[in-house]
Amino acid sequence: MIRYLSLLVLAACSAGTPHFRDAPATRVAVNGSVFDVRLRGELAEAVRINAQYAPRLGPIRDRAALAMAQVSGCPILDVLGDAAVTVGVLGCDRDAGERLLLTSISTPNYECIDFGTFEGVGDGIGYQVFECTPY
Numbered sequence: 001m002i003r004y005l006s007l008l009v010l011a012a013c014s015a016g017t018p019h020f021r022d023a024p025a026t027r028v029a030v031n032g033s034v035f036d037v038r039l040r041g042e043l044a045e046a047v048r049i050n051a052q053y054a055p056r057l058g059p060i061r062d063r064a065a066l067a068m069a070q071v072s073g074c075p076i077l078d079v080l081g082d083a084a085v086t087v088g089v090l091g092c093d094r095d096a097g098e099r100l101l102l103t104s105i106s107t108p109n110y111e112c113i114d115f116g117t118f119e120g121v122g123d124g125i126g127y128q129v130f131e132c133t134p135y
Contacts, residue, residue, distance in 0.1 A: 017085065020045040027127030028067040030112075033060060034127065037071040044068035044076070044088045057083055064088070066112065066132050 023038035027049075034050040046064040057079075064086040065076040075091035112132040 017045060017087075019043070026071045028070055029127055029129040030063045030066045030070075030132055031130075033063040033067075035064060035067040037067050039072055039090075042090050042093075044072050044074075044090055046086045046088065048084050048086075055083070057081065057086070059083075061086065063132075066130065070112065070128070070130060 020038040020040055020043075023040050023045075025036035025038050025047075028035050028037055032050075033048055033052060035046040035048055038045045038047075046067050048060060048064070060083045061079050064081075065079050065088055068079075068086075068088040068090075069076050072090055073092070076088040077091045078089045079086050081087050112130045115129040115131060117128060
């Protein structure tokens, strides 16, 4: 019984929060952190799915924002959450089909190299791998 319960808990770890649960996930790796990113309306959610030491949001915040920006095509205005689940506010109107900036903000600029798709081992899910550095 405990074995089945632990499998259920592990399977639910990347399921997304209730607001994003039905949204399809895009798996993205940024600088060693792997996220399942979901979009809904003006918000994006990044659920970190890899085992990684991250005692606070600080080291993970920028990586999650980059993952959400890569998937949405929008700048990220703000990121809230913790080291496991973050929610970002999108800086463009995705529903209008345009990438217009809604609010001007000052964010660090990053240059990202797309290393292509990595095929996951065991889970059969591939994901995009990016290496990003500030400039």
